[in-house]
Amino acid sequence: MKVIRTITELRRELSLMRKKQAIHSEETIVGLVPTMGYLHQGHASLMKAAREQSHIVVLSIFVNPIQFGPNEDFESYPRDEQRDLETARAEGVDIVFIPSVEEMYPQPTQTTIAVSGITERLCGASRPGHFNGVTTVVSKLFNIVQPQKAFFGMKDAQQVAVIEQMVHDLNMPVDIIPCPIVREQDGLALSxxxxxxxxxxxxxxxxxxxxxxxxxxxxxxxxxxxxxxxxxxxxxxxxxxxxxxxxxxxxxxxxxxxxxxxxxxxxxxxxxxxxxxxxxxxxxxxxxxxxxxxxxxxxx
Amino acid sequence: MKVIRTITELRRELSLMRKKQAIHSEETIVGLVPTMGYLHQGHASLMKAAREQSHIVVLSIFVNPIQFGPNEDFESYPRDEQRDLETARAEGVDIVFIPSVEEMYPQPTQTTIAVSGITERLCGASRPGHFNGVTTVVSKLFNIVQPQKAFFGMKDAQQVAVIEQMVHDLNMPVDIIPCPIVREQDGLALSxxxxxxxxxxxxxxxxxxxxxxxxxxxxxxxxxxxxxxxxxxxxxxxxxxxxxxxxxxxxxxxxxxxxxxxxxxxxxxxxxxxxxxxxxxxxxxxxxxxxxxxxxxxxx
Structure with missing residues (x-):
């Protein structure tokens, strides 16, 4: 498993892996699991699905500042890189991409992707700007990794709906694979x-x-x-x-x-x-x- | 030269052409020339540059309704498909992509890409919403064609600056190639x-x-x-x-x-x-x- 922190190195490594894979298969499926880290069994289920459906599995770990509001928990959001890497290794991930904030946003982004309608309700109403931050970073990750499939948990059902709308509207060449919520034995959804x-x-x-x-x-x-x-x-x-x-x-x-x-x-x-x-x-x-x-x- | 009107057929054809090209070259460069048609020698110079720098040249012709304001000339914008196809053929274009409005927008898009700052001045000030329409359709075309290079005329210098900002901010895997303004003998810029x-x-x-x-x-x-x-x-x-x-x-x-x-x-x-x-x-x-x-x- 490779741990990569820069966009340039990720693109180079993926290009090599794709070329190797092309010898064995007609089409190469790259599966992306975008996360904010602090991985639990919900994330593990996404990696399992990606492993089953892809030749190359990329896990991204990035706590994306622009999807947090000014009074939200960006600074205190839990992080544990070592444990995350162990989880990823156990699930057979090929590449873990862990960019810094400076790598993803060398300057503040002037470009924003906004989905109207479905972002205005539910979490969008309580967290103004949240989904613009999500669609913008997800689109950056799609452009960096160029996956054929991307795996998202249905716990963030609105996020899935918003991303599917973006992919549809912008003709992004990626299949969105929603995966079921994983719960503790007593019913609490993992988060x-x-x-x-x-x-x-x-x-x-x-x-x-x-x-x-x-x-x-x-x-x-x-x-x-x-x-x-x-x-x-x-x-x-x-x-x-x-x-x-x-x-x-x-x-x-x-x-x-x-x-x-x-x-x-x-x-x-x-x-x-x-x-x-x-x-x-x-x-x-x-x-x-x-x-x-x-x-x-x-x-x- | 293939004339293609649907996204599905374009993707299929490009996939075939890429596979054929992969036999001959290490990397396949697809060059995209996005236009609104009614082609003149300015467009021809973009196709020439694309032909020189790419294995596969795609010309798109699409008068994009969402970049026109309500009182602008969307309806009357000049169109001449037959002459455009002749021009494209003469310049050695491989694929002309001419989608209908329904093909590009089966439903009104809920997703918009907006670049702040540089879009607020010059044409952005006189034509509110114009550049959001441009960035949104260009990003759709990039996702449909997946070009390595895209060629734009410097006559729309602000458009070039806006698209370069979008590509940079969203990490789009495409090189923007700006090409010089072409003028009539008496100096009038072609348009x-x-x-x-x-x-x-x-x-x-x-x-x-x-x-x-x-x-x-x-x-x-x-x-x-x-x-x-x-x-x-x-x-x-x-x-x-x-x-x-x-x-x-x-x-x-x-x-x-x-x-x-x-x-x-x-x-x-x-x-x-x-x-x-x-x-x-x-x-x-x-x-x-x-x-x-x-x-x-x-x-x-």
Whole structure:
């Protein structure tokens, strides 16, 4: 496994690897897993998917300053390079790209990629400029690595939707592969930010996955019929935590993220996303669940 | 020469051509010449440069609606596909890509690329949103064609500066090759929009190149010392045309396009751009000249 810190060296190494691979296969698939590091089993699942679907796997680790707001946790975001490299090695990654902020932004970027519409809701409403920072850095990584496939976790479902929209609109030659959320045994969605939680808040944070599971069940058994039913149910469950402060608890169409009005009936939609952002103390956690309508198979 | 109208077919054809070329050369250079068609000898000079520097030359012809303002000439912009194809064939182009608006924008784009700073002056000030339309479509074309080199005319000097900034900021894997302005014998810079001019206005429009040449000479012989001298001189020359209405007549550093204050001395700069935008009737023409400081060679 190579650990590379500059764009020039990464391009040179990838060019060599691609040429070697071209001897063995008709087409060379480079798989990119973009991360901010402090890797957990959610990231490991992305690397596993990349390893299965690509000839060359590149993991990038970069805490991207321009996607953090002025009062957010850029400085304190957890970092552990040595442990990250061990995780990457265990997952069979070929190249770990760990650029410095100066390498990625030798001058402040004058160029920004903005996706309108779907970025204005949910996390976009609470974190102005966040998604412009994400799309800009992801597009830089795509241009540097030139991957055929890029792997993203569905925990950031809105991020997946935004990146898919960008790739579609700008004809980027890359397939976006969304991978399922990975959870602890007790249901907590894995996140690098979980490390911020005290034992007490860690326990209270279980209301997120519980609320989502309850909402899903209510849709399936038919006790929740409208968007209002879901909103009420989410607020009830999250309200069980004394410290939870809801940023949003929403239901919308996926991937458009068009919000559903209270009276809208859920069975009119084939693909819904229930998404939460909740603060426990200073720690803002997100979680979500997708509800896709199954084809009803008629057994004659 | 292949004439291709869809993105899927273009990608397939380029992939085949790249594979064929890989047998003969270590690296395959694809050269892209992005145009809006109605080709003249200025465009031909770009195709010649591309032919000299690339294995595969792609010419794109696309009148991009999103770079035109609501009161601009998108609908009436001159088009002549048959003549364009003849020009392309004569210049040895391999692929002409002529997509429809629906092919490039199956839905209105939600994604926009914006370059701040250098887009706010000159044409950016007169044509709000114009450069966002340019950077967005150029980035689409780069993603579709994946060229190693892209050729742009210096007549749109600000466009070149904006695209170079975008390529730099987003790490796009393409070299931008700026090519010199091509002029008629009497000095008029070639432009597809020259066709709009009556014989009388066509004659009056010569003040543009005359003003630029006079400004250059005054800098060289030392009669123009400050930015104010240049501005006065440009206004004097252009004022000789009864119909000319100046949009801007400016001098700035290149490629930053930082404006020079009136009292600034020209010899403090290594690379200056004198740029004009002037309306003759309904027709807005642009022209420019670059003044680069020569290294003084000492002959011992």
């Amino acid at each position: 690098s930010r979980n490390v911020y939680l005290s034992a007490e808040l860690r326990q209270e944070a279980l209301v997120l996955s519980q609320a989502l599971r309850a909402a899903q069940e209510s849709v399936e058994i038919g006790t929740a019929v409208t968007a209002k039913d879901i909103r009420r149910l989410l607020h009830e469950h999250i309200g069980k935590s004394a410290h939870a402060v809801i940023d949003y608890a929403e239901i919308q169409a996926f991937p458009s993220l068009e919000p559903l009005a209270d009276q809208e009936e859920l069975n009119a939609y084939d693909d819904l996303l229930i998404a939460l952002a909740v603060k426990f103390g200073k720690t803002r956690l997100i979680d979500n669940i997708r509800i896709q309508k199954m084809e009803v198979l008629s057994h004659v | 597809s929009r020259n066709v709009y001019l009556s014989a009388e206005l066509r004659q009056e429009a010569l003040v543009l190149s005359q003003a630029l040449r006079a400004a250059q000479e005054s800098v060289e012989i030392g009669t123009a010392v400050t930015a104010k001298d240049i501005r006065r001189l440009l206004h004097e020359h252009i004022g000789k045309s009864a119909h000319a209405v100046i949009d801007y007549a400016e001098i700035q550093a290149f490629p930053s396009l930082e404006p020079l204050a009136d009292q600034e001395e020209l010899n403090a700069y290594d690379d200056l751009l004198i740029a004009l935008a002037v309306k003759f009737g309904k027709t807005r023409l642009i022209d420019n000249i670059r003044i680069q400081k020569m290294e003084v060679l000492s002959h011992v």
